[in-house]
Amino acid sequence: MSNENFDVVVVGGGPAGIISAVTARKYYPDKKILLIKNTEIGVVPCGIPYMFKTLFKPEDNIMGDAPLQKNNVSIMVDEVVAIDRKVKTIKTKKGQELTYEKLILATGSNPILPPIKGIDQPNVYPIVKELGYLKQLKERVLKAKNVLIIGGGFIGVEFADELAGIAGLTVHLVEFLPHLLQNSFDEEFGIMAEEKLKAKGVNILLNCKVQELKEGKGATEAYLSNGACLRADMVILGIGAVPNTKLAREAGLDLGKGKGIWVDEYMRTQDPDVFAVGDCAGKNDFFTRKDLPVMLASTATAEARVAGSNLYQLKVVRENKGTIAIYSTWIDGLVMGSGGLTEAAAKKEGFEIVVGQAEAPNKHPAAMPGAEKTRLKLIFSKQSGIVMGGQVAGGMSAGEIINIVGMAIQKRVSCTELETLQMATHPHLTAAPTMYPLVLAAQDAAGKI
C-alpha cells in the first residue's frame, strides 16, 4: 500500500471519523476514500460504562467496520505521525506515505490525567476507548472489592451506577464541585442524581478533591481534601478529556484559543483542504460564540455530516450555527437530559432569563400502569422570549423529550410557540394534553415575562 494515492483521507476511527467517511461517500460517490485508525478494535464511546454489567459481553460494544465496508471506504490500522500540507501527503508510524486531496482530522481526545501526586500508579485507570484495554479493566473490576471513581460528571456517574450494580463491589465517587453533573445540570437535578446513586449504595463525596494516591498494602490509599483517607482496590478516572491536537499543531494548523483545532462553519481548518471534526475540533457556543468544551459523539457526528458533505463544494449549508450542549443520561432508571444553557450558566454569562417549571406524569391518567413523574425546567430569554435551555428528569421517554427541547433551542422557538404547541399525546406514552410539560413550563415562564 506504500505511496498509495487517495482522494479523501480520514484520520481517526471514532464516530466522527466513521460518519465523515460515510457521508463523504454519499456525497462524492466516485472518490477514493481511506480511513486510518490507530486501534484494531474500537468501541462505541457512550456504551463503555455498560460493558461492565449491562451488556452480556464487552464485545457487544464493538464499533464495527461494517458501515465503512458497506460504503467502500478503505481501512488502515496505523497511526498518522505527520502531515505535509504543501505536497498534501501524510506519513504513518508503519512507514506509509499517502497523498490526499482532502484530509479530515478526527483524532479525538485524550483522557485528562489530573495533577494528583501518584496518578501514574498502575492501579489508576483512565478510560481508553479500546476493546482490549476495557476487557482487562472489566476483569480487574470484577476482582475488586471496592473502587474509587474520581469525577462526578457523566462518565463518573454512569460508571458509579453500573459498578454499584455488581454484587459485592463498594463504589466511592469523589467530585470536587458541590454537586454531581454540575456542568450540565442545575443543582436540583444534580441532587436527584445523588439521591439515586446513594440509594444504590454509592458513597458520594462532594466538595472533595483527591490530593494524593499512594500504593498501600494490597490497596491504593487516596488522601482527600477533607482530611480523610480512602482505601480502594482500584481507581477509575472519569474526569473528561482534552482535544488531541498534536498532529494538527505539528502541521502548523491554528489551534484557536487552545481548546481544539480552529474550524470555520464548515469544519474547515485555515487550510481549505484539511477539515477537523469531533473532539479534536474547536466548538463555539450557540448563544455566545465562546469556546464550548463539549465532547460528545452526537456533536461529533453532526460535525462529521457537515464536513463529509462539504469536502469539495459547500453543498450542505449549515443552518445551526454553533454548538449546543445536549446530553442525556440514565441513573438506575432515572432519565436525565439537558440541552442548551442551564439556569446557572445563563446567569453566569449575563443573560436576563425567566425560568418555567412543570411536573406531570408521563402517562395519563396518572393511574396508567408504570406512570412516572416527568420534571421539566425551561430557560427563556426574558426580553426575546426564546428558549435557551432545558433540563428534564423522568422515565424512559425523557430521553427523547430533551430532543424536542433541543430542536426548540436550535430553531429559537418562542415561549408563545411552546404555549400553543400541537403535540401527540396518548395514555400509554405521554403526559395528558392538559398537562404536557413543555406547554406547562412555557406557560409558567410566560407569567413571568
Place this chain on the structure above:
Amino acid sequence: MSNENFDVVVVGGGPAGIISAVTARKYYPDKKILLIKNTEIGVVPCGIPYMFKTLFKPEDNIMGDAPLQKNNVSIMVDEVVAIDRKVKTIKTKKGQELTYEKLILATGSNPILPPIKGIDQPNVYPIVKELGYLKQLKERVLKAKNVLIIGGGFIGVEFADELAGIAGLTVHLVEFLPHLLQNSFDEEFGIMAEEKLKAKGVNILLNCKVQELKEGKGATEAYLSNGACLRADMVILGIGAVPNTKLAREAGLDLGKGKGIWVDEYMRTQDPDVFAVGDCAGKNDFFTRKDLPVMLASTATAEARVAGSNLYQLKVVRENKGTIAIYSTWIDGLVMGSGGLTEAAAKKEGFEIVVGQAEAPNKHPAAMPGAEKTRLKLIFSKQSGIVMGGQVAGGMSAGEIINIVGMAIQKRVSCTELETLQMATHPHLTAAPTMYPLVLAAQDAAGKI
C-alpha cells in the same frame, strides 16, 4: 344561582373547556369564570379504551374538577339550551339564565351513527364520554363472548387491542378501507398495526362494510358487504364523531363549510365575544388551509390555550397558523405516531414530495437489553426542502419522537437542518448518534432532492 352574572362562561367540560377556563384564570385573574358541563362525571377521552382492562378501575379515568377548583372556576352541571348574543345571556335546561362578557363554546362532538340498518338496536354501543355509561359498557363487555367493533381508526384499533386482552373474548374488527388507521398512516404502517392485532387474535376484516345489523337469537347478526354474516354478543362503534354545533347554529353563528363552527386565528367566531374551541370548532390544515377533520384532545387544548389567553385582548399572538394532525397510539406494545401529511395524503393533495426512510435500534449498541427497532418515514417538499409529515413505529420512546417531528413540521424545518441536527443520545435511551433516525431519514431524502 338564577340570573347570576359571570364574566367568562365556558360551555363544555372536556379538555377544551377545562383548559379554556384554566387559561382564562391565568391571564385574567380578576374575572368571574363559570364552566357549565352536562355530565356529572366526565372521563379523560383518550383513556376510554383503557378503562376495560389496563386501568385497575374505570374511576381511574375520571376527568376531575380539581384543576377548575384550584383555579377558582365555578362549576355548574346543566345543559346550555340557548344563547342570546344581543343581550349576552344564556339559558339552561334547568331554567337558569346567566349573563356573560365572553362566551367559550367547547361543546365537543357526537359519535357518528353510520347509516346502517338496525344501528339503533340496544346491543349497539357508540362511545359516550361519561363514566356511568362506560361502567355499564364495561360490565356488558365482561359478560360477552364475542364483540364486533365497527371502524379501524384509532378508537376501533385501541378498543380491539384492549378487548383482545380480556380472556375468553373474541374480537372482530371491521374496516371499510383497505387498511387500518388509513386516515393517519401510510399503508406499510397500517400493516404493522394489522399484524400486531392479528397476533393477538383479533379477526380483522378489511375492505368490508357492515350492511345490516339484526337481533338474532341471543346475539346480533351483522351482515357484511363480503356476503358473510358475523354473530356477536355486542357491537361497539368506533367510527369517529361530528362536531356538536347545534347551540352555535341556533345562535346564528357561522358554521363555515359545515365542518365545525367558523373561527379566526384566535378561536373567535364572527361574534368577537363568542369563542369556539376543540371538536366543535372548525380547523384549517397547516399546509393547505382546507378544512381538517381532526378531533383530538391535544388539538383541543392547544386551541383552548389560544382562546383562554386572548379573551379580552389578543395577548398571545398565534405563531403556528393552522392545525397539523398529530397522533400516537399503542398496539400491544407497538408504538405508532403520525404528524402532518402522510405520503398518500401529500400526493393526493398535489404536493411534489420526496420521502426519507430510516430504521435503527432505539438503544445502542443494539445489544443493550430491551432494544427495539424504530422505523421512521419523513415526507419533504421536494423543491422547498421542508418537512411536511412523518410517521414512526417502535418502542415507548417513539411516543415522543413523533413530537420532535411535530415540532419540526410546525417550525418548517428543512431537510438540511435535520441532517445536521444536534441531539442527545444515550445507550439506554436512544439510537446511536451515528444512526439517529431523524438524521438518517433526512439524509435519505436529501439524496433524492
